[in-house]
Amino acid sequence: MKFAKTLLTAAALAVVLGGSAYAKTLVYCSEASPANFDPGTTTGGNDYDAGARTVYNRLVEFKHGSTEVEPGLAESWDISADGLTYTFHLRKGVKFGTTDFFTPTRDFNADDVIFSFMRQQDDKSPWFTYLPNLSYDYYVGMDMPKYTKEWKKVDDYTVQLTLTEPNAPMLANMAMDFASILSKEYADKLQAANTMPDLAAKPVGTGPFVFVDYQLDTTIRYKANPDYWAGKVKLDDLIFQITPDATTRLQKVQSGECDVMAYPNPADIPAIKADTNLTTYSMAGLNVGYMSYNTTQPPFDKPEVRHALNMAIDRDALIKSLFQDAGAVAADNLIPPTMWSWNKDVKFDKYDPEAAKKILADNGVTKIDLWASDRSRPYNPNFARAAELIQADWAKVGVTANITTEEWTKYRADGKKADRPGAFQIGWSGDNGDPDNFFATLFSCSAVGVSNYSSWCNKDFEADIQKAKTNSDMAARTKAYEDAQVIFNKEAPAFLLAHSQVYVVTDKKVTGYTQDPLAMHRFDNVDVTE
Amino acid sequence: MLRFFLNKIALIVPTLIGITICAFGFVRLLPGDPILALAGEHGVTPERYEQLKIQFGFDRPIWEQYLKYIGDILHGDFGTSIETHRPVIQEFLTLFPATVELSLCAIIFAIVLGIPAGIFAATRRGTVIDQGLMGTALIGYSMPIFWWGLLLIILFSGYLHWTPISGRIDVRYFIRPTTGLLLIDSLLSGQKGAFQSVVSHLILPTIVLGTIPLAVIARQTRSAMLEVMGEDYVRTARAKGLKARRVIGLHALRNALIPVVTTIGLQVGVLLAGAILTETIFAWPGIGKWLVDAIFKRDYVVVQSSLLLVALVVMGVNLIVDLLYAVINPRIRVQ
Numbered sequence: 001m002k003f004a005k006t007l008l009t010a011a012a013l014a015v016v017l018g019g020s021a022y023a024k025t026l027v028y029c030s031e032a033s034p035a036n037f038d039p040g041t042t043t044g045g046n047d048y049d050a051g052a053r054t055v056y057n058r059l060v061e062f063k064h065g066s067t068e069v070e071p072g073l074a075e076s077w078d079i080s081a082d083g084l085t086y087t088f089h090l091r092k093g094v095k096f097g098t099t100d101f102f103t104p105t106r107d108f109n110a111d112d113v114i115f116s117f118m119r120q121q122d123d124k125s126p127w128f129t130y131l132p133n134l135s136y137d138y139y140v141g142m143d144m145p146k147y148t149k150e151w152k153k154v155d156d157y158t159v160q161l162t163l164t165e166p167n168a169p170m171l172a173n174m175a176m177d178f179a180s181i182l183s184k185e186y187a188d189k190l191q192a193a194n195t196m197p198d199l200a201a202k203p204v205g206t207g208p209f210v211f212v213d214y215q216l217d218t219t220i221r222y223k224a225n226p227d228y229w230a231g232k233v234k235l236d237d238l239i240f241q242i243t244p245d246a247t248t249r250l251q252k253v254q255s256g257e258c259d260v261m262a263y264p265n266p267a268d269i270p271a272i273k274a275d276t277n278l279t280t281y282s283m284a285g286l287n288v289g290y291m292s293y294n295t296t297q298p299p300f301d302k303p304e305v306r307h308a309l310n311m312a313i314d315r316d317a318l319i320k321s322l323f324q325d326a327g328a329v330a331a332d333n334l335i336p337p338t339m340w341s342w343n344k345d346v347k348f349d350k351y352d353p354e355a356a357k358k359i360l361a362d363n364g365v366t367k368i369d370l371w372a373s374d375r376s377r378p379y380n381p382n383f384a385r386a387a388e389l390i391q392a393d394w395a396k397v398g399v400t401a402n403i404t405t406e407e408w409t410k411y412r413a414d415g416k417k418a419d420r421p422g423a424f425q426i427g428w429s430g431d432n433g434d435p436d437n438f439f440a441t442l443f444s445c446s447a448v449g450v451s452n453y454s455s456w457c458n459k460d461f462e463a464d465i466q467k468a469k470t471n472s473d474m475a476a477r478t479k480a481y482e483d484a485q486v487i488f489n490k491e492a493p494a495f496l497l498a499h500s501q502v503y504v505v506t507d508k509k510v511t512g513y514t515q516d517p518l519a520m521h522r523f524d525n526v527d528v529t530e
Numbered sequence: 531m532l533r534f535f536l537n538k539i540a541l542i543v544p545t546l547i548g549i550t551i552c553a554f555g556f557v558r559l560l561p562g563d564p565i566l567a568l569a570g571e572h573g574v575t576p577e578r579y580e581q582l583k584i585q586f587g588f589d590r591p592i593w594e595q596y597l598k599y600i601g602d603i604l605h606g607d608f609g610t611s612i613e614t615h616r617p618v619i620q621e622f623l624t625l626f627p628a629t630v631e632l633s634l635c636a637i638i639f640a641i642v643l644g645i646p647a648g649i650f651a652a653t654r655r656g657t658v659i660d661q662g663l664m665g666t667a668l669i670g671y672s673m674p675i676f677w678w679g680l681l682l683i684i685l686f687s688g689y690l691h692w693t694p695i696s697g698r699i700d701v702r703y704f705i706r707p708t709t710g711l712l713l714i715d716s717l718l719s720g721q722k723g724a725f726q727s728v729v730s731h732l733i734l735p736t737i738v739l740g741t742i743p744l745a746v747i748a749r750q751t752r753s754a755m756l757e758v759m760g761e762d763y764v765r766t767a768r769a770k771g772l773k774a775r776r777v778i779g780l781h782a783l784r785n786a787l788i789p790v791v792t793t794i795g796l797q798v799g800v801l802l803a804g805a806i807l808t809e810t811i812f813a814w815p816g817i818g819k820w821l822v823d824a825i826f827k828r829d830y831v832v833v834q835s836s837l838l839l840v841a842l843v844v845m846g847v848n849l850i851v852d853l854l855y856a857v858i859n860p861r862i863r864v865q
Contacts, residue, residue, distance in 0.1 A: 027701055033823070035614045131615035133586055140578060200615065216624045217815035219701055239701045243813040244823075247680060251688050251695045407561035409828065450575050 025237040026510065026528055028521065029249040029258035033217045033242050036200035039180040040120050040136050046262075048177040049521045050240055054222055055097070056180035056205035057229075059088050059113065060171060064525060065514040067286070067339070067433020069175050073108060073206065083166030083472050084149075086174075088113070090157040095227040096183045097210035101202050104185060108206050110153040115184035117151050117161075120144070127187065130196040138178040142431070166470040168477060169434040176432050181206065208233045208524035217242055234512070234527040253278065253505055259528060260506045260513065262521060266326030266381060272505055281504045281515040284329050284336050286430035288438070289379035289497035291390075291423050292415075292453035299365045300423075306492040308359035309368075309423070310349040312397040318389050319498050322381055328498035333485045335438045336499040338517060339430075341468075341481035346489045348496055357397040368394065369422025370401040371415060375408040378500050378519075379427030386425060386497075415453050423495070424453050433518060435481045439465045443493065456493035534856055542845055546838075550603070553837035554596050557830050564588075564612050564828040586612065599834065608839070609831035613824070618835040622817060626843075627710025628698060629816030632808070633801045635732050636740035641794065644744045648751025648790075653778065655756060664752065670745035675804055679738040679811035686734060693733050696813040700727040739808045743797040750793040754786035761785075788859050795851025799844050 032046040039052035052058075061072035074088035094108040119127035120136040121144070128134070139145070147170065149162040163170065173179065186204045190196050203211045206229065209222035220240040224233050241258060243249045246265045252258040254275065264272055273280050293300035293309070300306055319328050329337065332348045372387035380386060384405055391401040404422075406414060415424045431437050441447060444465060445457035461484050468480035504515055511527045565582045583589045587598070602609060608618040651663040687695040698712050699705065703724045708715050713732075716724035758764060759782050767781045768774075806818035813819075817836060824832035 025702075036616075041615070132610040133612055134615060135582060135585070197615070213704070213706075215707070215815070216621065217819060218698065221704065241697060241701055241813075242815070243696055244819070245696075245811055245813065248683065248696050248811065248813060251683055255687060255691060255695060257695055257697075257701075409562040409566040413563060413566055 023236040024234065024528055025239060026235050026260065026523060026526060027239045027241055027258045028523065029243045029252050029261040030240045030521075031242075031246075031249070031262045032244055034214075034220070036131075037203040037211065037214075038131075038182075038200035039177040040116075040139060041131065041134060041200060043138055043141075045519055049262075050220055051203055052177035052180045053207075053520055053522050054209040054238065055203045055207045055211050056182070057094075057207050058175055058177075058179045058181060059090075060175045062175050062433065062516075062518065062520075064522065065516060067172070067430075067517055069171055072175070073113075073181055077171070079171070079472055083168065083470065084163045086161040086163070086170065087154070088159050088161070090159065091229060092157055094206050094229045095225075096186070096204055096206055097225050097227075099202070099204060099210055099212070101198075102183075102186050102189065102204050104183060104204070106185060108181070108183075109156045110159045111156075111184045112181050113159045114151050114153055115187060116179070116181045117144075117148070119187075120178070121148055121151070126191065126196070127199075131200060136178070138176075142173055142176070142178070144173070144178075166472070168469055168472050169432065169436045172432040172434045172437075209238055230524075233524050235523065238523055250505070253507060256507065258507075259510050260504065260521070260523075260526075262504065264503050264505050266324055269324075269326045269503065272503075277508050279506045279508055279510065279513075281506070281513065282327075282501045283515050283517065284338055284499045285378055285502035285519060286336055286339065286433065286499075286517045287379040287428060287502075288331055288334055288336065288499055289328075289377070289425075289427035290331070290334070291425045291495040291497065292456075293423050293493060293495070294418075294420050295454050295456045295493050296418060297421055299363055299368075302363060303491050304359055305363050305365055306495075307349055308356040308363075308365075308397075309394070309399075310492060310495045311352045312356035312360070312399070313390055313393045313495060314351050314353075315348075315497070316351070318386060318393075321389060322386055323498065323500060326381075326501055326503065328500040331496035331498050332489075334442065334488060334494075334496065335435050335481075335485075339433065339435060339438075341435050341478040341485075343482040343485040346485050348489070349492070353393070353397050360397055360399055365399055368399055368401050370394075370403050371411070371422060371424040372403055372405045373408050373411040373425070374405060375411075377427055378429060378502065380425060380497065381500075383425050390423075416449055416451065418449060418455050420453075420455075426453050427497070430518065435477075436465065436469050439481065439484055440469060443488070454493040456491070458487060458491055458493075461487045461491070531856065535853065538849055538852055542849070545845065546841070549841045550600060550834075550838055551596075553834040553841075554599060556837075557825075557828070557833040558592070560825070560828065562828040564830050567828045603835075603838070608835040611824075611832045612829045613827050613832070618832055619839075621820065621832070622836060622839050624707075624710075625815060625817050625820050627707070628712075628814060629802070629805050629809070629818060631711045631713060632732070632735055632739060632814060632816060633798070633805060635736040636801055636804075637743060637794065637797060639736050639740035640743035640747050640797070644747030645751050645787075645790065647744075647748040649755055649778065649783065651748070651752045652755035652759065653774075660752075664749065667745040667748045670741045671749075673741060675738060675742075675807040676811060678741065679734070679808060682734050682738060683811070694727075694731050696731075696811075698728065698731050698814065699724065700731075703727060735808050735812045735814055738811070739801060739804050742800060742804060743794075746797060746800075747790065747793060751786065751790050754789050755782060758782045758786040788855065791851060791855055791858065795848050795855075798847040798851075802840055802844060 030046055034047045034050035035042045037051035039048055058072045059074040060069045063070045073091055075091045076089045078087045096104040119125050120139040147163050147167050149164045152160040154160050183204050187199055190198050208225055208228050210225045212221040212223055214220045222238040224236055226232055246263060249261040250264055250268055253261040272278055293306050295301055315330055319330055333343055333346050335342055370387050370391060372383040387403045391403060394401050428442055441451055443452055443456055445462050448455050448457055464480045464484035468477040471477055502519055506513055509529050511529055512525045565579060587595060610617050647663050651660040654660045683695055686693045703721050705715050705719045708718055712728045716728045764777060764782050767777045805816060806822055809816045809818035810822055821836050
């Protein structure tokens with residue numbers, strides 16, 4: 001009887017909720033299920049697409065299609081002359097989304113901002129451990145605990161962040177997904193009801209879309225937020241259809257089952273471009289593939305050897321073979337050309353096997369360890385293939401490369417050891433569009449043993465990147481980073497491979513889509529025409 | 531019969547213990563590290579790594595971790611996913627109905643086509659029909675699931691547009707799960723066209739997952755039928771002048787089905803193994819895809835507990851098959 005009753009209730013509920021008449025619906029074929037919907041607790045792009053970029057806003061936002069910061073939930077902000085205090089003036093009249101599980105009774109205010117950051121900062125907060133085995137790793141990864149001295153509510157619509165030391169990229173950090181603003185009122189309600197894990201399962205935010213439902217590993221449904229502070233979006237409904245296989249995603253977008261697909265296979269790009277029913281967006285990704293030489297170990301402790309090894313590699317042929325028709329831009333600097341402060345005067349080592357051979361012979365270099373992983377990354381689709389091609393090029397200049405291939409997580413753990421021998425293939429995708437996110441994360445002295453796979457600690461380079469980090473004057477920062485690139489080029493702690501092209505494919509009926517340099521998939525300015 | 535049942539149960543216990551050891555050990559033998567996988571490309575500092583190791587309990591001796599795992603399971607706690615922070619049992623129960631639905635359809639597809647094909651081949655032994663059917667079965671058995679699945683998608687969904695490409699139902703239909711079996715839930719929803727959508731989404735994954743069991747059942751039915759058809763009682767039935775259909779249907783098939791039932795039971799394991807690939811190709815939200823994701827993310831808790839749960843299901847089905855076998859063949863109970 002009880003079962004029959006449940007069935008009837010469910011049937012009635014489904015009829016009520018299940019109207020199939022979606023006025024303007026966009027179906028996005030995403031590549032993976034989100035781990036959860038709390039952007040503070042996750043690290044994957046697919047997690048952020050599903051939570052941070054649909055349901056939530058941040059104090060400041062990245063402009064569509066750029067890494068420039070614009071006002072978000074903060075209408076304006078002031079930075080003190082010493083670069084230590086950030087005062088955010090909050091937007092008034094911003095509503096949190098109303099769902100079938102939560103109806104907000106107040107507008108967004110400073111309490112929500114303080115809550116959103118302090119739950120990640122304060123290990124005494126019950127929200128610090130509200131999920132089993134929780135860790136706010138992105139917050140920690142961006143060094144936020146180290147830089148945050150205090151978050152202070154000045155009044156209901158003013159908050160102040162005080163830093164322990166100047167950190168110019170901080171404003172860009174505030175636009176990142178982990179800095180999404182959650183509703184304190186909703187969190188309090190969940191805490192009172194002893195259902196705290198729902199914060200990660202049923203999100204409530206001020207963003208362009210309101211969360212409706214998630215069917216595990218299947219679909220995520222959103223509807224437009226009618227009270228969105230920037231104006232209601234053009235779509236009425238947004239559906240994420242989780243489709244892990246890239247070939248299947250392409251078939252779906254070609255058959256009209258999906259309107260937008262993420263991450264097509266590079267090999268499919270020519271066919272996609274030839275399909276007149278599809279629109280292909282591409283741009284140089286905010287990423288870099290490179291190969292780190294361990295500069296503390298011979299023979300890589302000599303810059304001339306590192307340069308010679310670079311000169312021995314036919315980089316154009318390597319890029320052509322690895323990225324095929326998907327294409328990639330050969331890297332002259334660590335940062336891509338689309339990023340501010342990119343130094344156009346710096347040119348990477350030219351392919352010159354004869355000169356390389358002589359330098360290597362003079363230095364007695366005959367054997368080298370060369371590392372590869374089993375994983376495909378946007379900045380290097382095939383480490384093993386790349387290793388084989390580099391091995392062949394080095395063989396031509398009299399150097400025998402011994403290739404070691406390892407599983408991805410073990411690979412990175414072994415790669416960052418200070419005594420690791422050899423040349424190590426790796427890469428990076430940017431988080432916030434600030435050059436610091438490349439230079440300091442990958443080649444600062446403090447990153448040795450963490451993500452500085454070259455174990456390269458150069459005092460001039462370090463001085464430049466620290467100067468840029470602690471100075472909020474853009475011209476001064478740009479100059480410091482340009483100088484840092486010159487030093488990097490001269491010292492050659494790594495072989496720079498390429499900045500890969502990033503693709504998004506949409507049906508022709510999708511309009512207004514803007515590709516994002518940070519590889520986000522955002523739908524708040526998208527429309528569909530029938 | 532009760533003793534037979536208890537004997538079977540007694541055998542399950544050591545098997546289960548063995549499976550817990552294998553599942554627990556297997557995932558730890560894999561190269562990789564759940565903490566580094568979780569940290570993403572940022573990596574973690576050595577200090578943070580040690581902190582997380584303690585938090586997850588990976589700093590304890592391996593035997594202590596194993597005993598804790600067993601203790602938790604005995605208390606009904608299958609752990610919490612490192613990646614999603616959700617209880618494993620909750621995720622399993624959410625996703626399992628999708629695998630059940632697909633597997634049931636696949637096995638029904640295999641039985642409905644496999645048994646008649648086997649009988650047909652056996653009654654026409656040595657003819658072109660027999661050789662054609664068994665040759666086809668061999669091809670079906672040998673085909674890699676991933677390739678077969680993509681081929682069918684490209685042909686039937688891509689070129690001919692006869693079937694949807696992936697998923698369980700058209701996204702236009704929004705059905706909250708009641709039984710978890712969408713064939714039933716779509717009917718209960720009352721939404722026009724929902725049931726047809728579910729059926730159309732099931733066609734290709736059912737064919738892909740059911741192909742190997744279909745081939746196995748057809749070959750097993752054929753050989754069992756050939757063996758039985760040579761028995762004295764079949765000859766006697768023929769000598770009595772019974773019609774061929776009655777001899778085959780009543781006398782031969784009933785006896786030939788005994789080993790076929792066992793074969794069908796054994797296919798459950800094959801189906802779950804096949805489901806891993808089929809679900810990945812068709813974005814079918816079942817436990818196969820879930821397990822693959824967990825292995826890639828080195829989510830130890832999900833891998834070890836889901837393997838145990840899958841093993842429990844396979845053993846449960848095999849127990850039912852054994853009991854069924856004992857019912858249709860009383861000699862088994864004595865043996």
